Amino acid sequence: MRNPCVDAGLIPPLVQLLNCKDQEVLLQTGRALGNICYDSHTLQSQLINMGVIPTLVKLLGIHCQNAALTEMCLVAFGNLAELESSKEQFAYTNIAEELVKLFKKQIEHDKKEMIFEVLAPLAENDVIKLQLVEAGLVECLLEIVQKTVDSDKEDDVAELKTASDLMVLLLLGDESMQKLFEGGKGSVFQRVLSWIPSNSHQLQLAGALAIANFARNDGNCIHMVDNGIVQKLMDLLDRHVEDGNVTVQHAALSALRNLAIPVVNKAKMLSAGVAEAVLKFLRSEMPPVQFKLLGTLRMLIDAQAEAAEQLGKNAKLVERLVEWCEAKDHAGVMGESNRLLSALIRHSKSKDVIRTIVQSGGIKHLVTMATSEHVIMQNEALVALALIAALELVTAEKDLENAQLVQILHRLLSDDRSAPEIKYNSMVLICALIGSEPLQKEVQSMAFLEVVSKLRSHENKTVAQQASLTEQRLAVES
Numbered sequence: 001m002r003n004p005c006v007d008a009g010l011i012p013p014l015v016q017l018l019n020c021k022d023q024e025v026l027l028q029t030g031r032a033l034g035n036i037c038y039d040s041h042t043l044q045s046q047l048i049n050m051g052v053i054p055t056l057v058k059l060l061g062i063h064c065q066n067a068a069l070t071e072m073c074l075v076a077f078g079n080l081a082e083l084e085s086s087k088e089q090f091a092y093t094n095i096a097e098e099l100v101k102l103f104k105k106q107i108e109h110d111k112k113e114m115i116f117e118v119l120a121p122l123a124e125n126d127v128i129k130l131q132l133v134e135a136g137l138v139e140c141l142l143e144i145v146q147k148t149v150d151s152d153k154e155d156d157v158a159e160l161k162t163a164s165d166l167m168v169l170l171l172l173g174d175e176s177m178q179k180l181f182e183g184g185k186g187s188v189f190q191r192v193l194s195w196i197p198s199n200s201h202q203l204q205l206a207g208a209l210a211i212a213n214f215a216r217n218d219g220n221c222i223h224m225v226d227n228g229i230v231q232k233l234m235d236l237l238d239r240h241v242e243d244g245n246v247t248v249q250h251a252a253l254s255a256l257r258n259l260a261i262p263v264v265n266k267a268k269m270l271s272a273g274v275a276e277a278v279l280k281f282l283r284s285e286m287p288p289v290q291f292k293l294l295g296t297l298r299m300l301i302d303a304q305a306e307a308a309e310q311l312g313k314n315a316k317l318v319e320r321l322v323e324w325c326e327a328k329d330h331a332g333v334m335g336e337s338n339r340l341l342s343a344l345i346r347h348s349k350s351k352d353v354i355r356t357i358v359q360s361g362g363i364k365h366l367v368t369m370a371t372s373e374h375v376i377m378q379n380e381a382l383v384a385l386a387l388i389a390a391l392e393l394v395t396a397e398k399d400l401e402n403a404q405l406v407q408i409l410h411r412l413l414s415d416d417r418s419a420p421e422i423k424y425n426s427m428v429l430i431c432a433l434i435g436s437e438p439l440q441k442e443v444q445s446m447a448f449l450e451v452v453s454k455l456r457s458h459e460n461k462t463v464a465q466q467a468s469l470t471e472q473r474l475a476v477e478s
Contacts, residue, residue, distance in 0.1 A: 002036050006043065011036065015047070018055045023066055026059060030072035037079060044079060048086050052076075057093040064102060074114050081121040090122055096131035103140055109155040116162045123166060129173035133180060141167045142191055149200055157202075164206035167192070171213035181214050184223040189214065196232045201245050204236055208251035215258035225265045230256070234277045246286045253278065253292035260299035270307050275300055282320050287330040294324070294336035301347050312344035312353030318360045325365040338369040339377060342384040354392040363388070363399035370408055375419045378412075382425035389432035397436045406433065406442040413451045420460040427452065427463075427470040434473070449474050 005011075014036075017029040033052070037043040056073050063069040077095075080086045099115055099122075106112045119137070122128045132138075144163040148156035171177045180188040192214075195207030211229060215221045224230075237252045256278070260269055274296070281293050301308040311317055324337035341362050344353050357363065366388075369381035385405065388396045412418050412426045430448060434440040452474065455467035 002040070002043075005036055011043075011046065012050070015050050015052055015055075018052065018059065023063060023069060026063070027066075027069055027072055030056075030069070030076060034072070034076055034079065041083060044083055045085060048080060048083065048089060053080065053086060053089040054093050057090075057095050057098060060098050060102070061094070064098070070102065071114070074118055077118040077122075078114075081118055087122065087125040087128065091125060091127040091131070095122065096128060096135040096137070100132065100135040100137050100140065103137070109159065112159065113162070116166065119166060120162075120169065123169045126173040126175065129170050129176040130179070133170060133176045138167065138170065138180065138188055142188070145195075145203070149198070149203060160200070161202050164195070164202055168206050168209045168213065171210055174216070177213055177216065181220055184220070184227060193229070193232065196236050201248060204248050205245070205251050208233065208236065208248065208255050212251065212255040212258050215255060215261075218262040221259050221262045221265055225259055225268055230259065230269055230272050230274060233259075234272070234274065237277055237280070241280050246289060249281060249284070249286075250288045250292055253281070253289065253296050257292055257296040257299055260296060263303070266300055266302065266304050266307075270300055270304060275307060275311065279314075279317065282317065287327070287333050290324060290327075291330070291332045291336055294321075294333065294340050298336065298340045298343050301343055303347060305348055305350075308344050308347035309350045309353055312348050312350060313356055315356055315360065318344075318356050318362060322360045322362045322365065325362070335372075335374075335377065338365055338372075339380060342366060342369065342380040345384040345387050346380065349387060349391070351391050354388050355395055358388075358392070358396050358399060361399075363396055364403040367400070367403035367405045367408060370405075370412070375422065378419075378422050379425060382422065382429055386425060386429045386432055389429060389435070393432070393436050397439065400433070400436075401438055401442070405429075406439060406446060409433075410446050410448065410451065413448070413455065420458070420463045423455060423458070423463050424460075424466050427455075427466045431470055431473050443474070 011033070014029055014033050017025060018033075020026055020029070033047065037047055056076055060070060060073040081090065099119060103112065103115050103119075106115065119132070123132060141163040144159055145167075148160040148163075151157065151160075171180065180186055182189065192207055192210040195203040196211070198204055198207070211224070211233065215224060233252050233255055237249065240249050240252075256269070256274060259265055260274070278293055278296050278300075281289055284290055284293070297311065301311060318341075321337045321341050324333050325341065327333045327337070341357060345357065345366075357366075366381050366384055370378055370385065372378050372381070385400075389400070409426045409430055412422055413430075418426075430443060430452075434443055449471060452467050452471045456464055456471065458464045458467060
């Protein structure tokens with residue numbers, strides 16, 4: 001029946017009726033529009049374009065004492081808020097203020113739930129996030145958490161989850177997050193910290209995710225590490241080592257990874273024992289946990305030679321990395337494993353690390369990584385391979401040959417689409433490889449001189465200079 005209503009032109013006069021003063025007419029009009037547009041993005045978009053959102057927000061403010069009209073508005077908002085175009089319109093109204101005002105008055109769980117269902121999609125918009133924070137939603141959410149945290153009632157458990165999830169969502173906006181952080185002195189930040197040692201898995205999860213969100217800029221990260229947040233997160237991880245909660249593990253590792261990004265935090269976190277705490281999860285079979293574990297270790301060892309060497313000589317870790325480099329079902333884990341393998345070599349520049357990686361069968365993965373579609377990964381692989389060739393060529397010689405590295409380098413140098421840094425590092429690597437007799441023979445058999453000669457006129461000066469040097473070196477060897 002909906003289509004004939006729309007085809008007959010019923011929507012415009014219904015929208016006009018929303019300006020009526022009669023509350024019963026408003027209620028039935030809203031219901032009619034809701035029924036016609038339910039589950040139809042096309043019709044919802046049409047309503048949004050006709051300016052129905054500001055009208056409904058105004059009605060909510062005027063008739064907030066009328067329970068049936070309020071409910072009708074909330075149902076309409078719930079339907080419309082899913083569309084991206086609606087969020088832009090909502091941002092120009094005082095919806096945040098009206099919803100928070102309404103929320104504060106609610107006692108019944110069902111009514112609160114209804115408002116939550118509107119708040120969640122709206123809070124995905126950064127402008128509305130800030131408006132909700134300024135309207136006092138955070139205080140309401142913290143109050144709910146306090147009231148429900150020790151309750152076993154089904155409704156309270158659901159409310160605790162919804163309130164803490166929404167809190168984390170509000171922190172995803174840069175402005176709203178900074179407003180609540182208040183230089184690390186904010187009462188909201190302090191309350192969120194108290195969630196981490198809680199006995200509720202839901203609050204532990206929300207607390208760790210909130211810290212990960214607060215840790216989205218260097219200043220916040222440095223402040224948090226200086227004020228002992230790392231120990232709280234490590235204690236939380238410790239509680240979840242054996243048969244732990246995967247979502248909590250993932251969230252705590254996310255927070256540690258973000259905190260490890262600023263250079264000044266790395267050494268502090270390493271000396272606090274973060275690497276050891278993270279390594280306890282090497283046995284995890286859960287890809288999201290594996291992914292964050294790898295990312296955290298990679299951030300920690302960036303430019304930290306001693307830590308990179310220590311981890312790179314850890315045979316258990318390297319064996320697990322090599323295993324995860326083959327996790328074809330989980331591209332993220334596979335990519336991060338390759339990147340960490342490369343990082344261990346690049347940051348340690350250690351022969352022992354290279355030998356450990358060779359013994360564990362990691363060379364072939366670094367060679368494959370050099371063919372990645374991501375330039376940054378290609379480059380990291382080539383730099384690691386150049387270090388291997390410079391420091392332990394004899395040890396790695398057989399593996400490099402079996403992985404067909406020389407053919408891959410020929411392909412990278414011949415391809416016009418290869419980035420300048422890829423061409424440069426490929427030539428540096430070729431110069432190192434000719435120190436090995438079997439690899440030198442391969443290089444000579446593949447007409448590298450011809451390819452390199454063409455690169456002497458490359459528009460990038462560094463590439464052109466390296467091409468001249470490589471050409472001279474190849475000419476001497478041949």
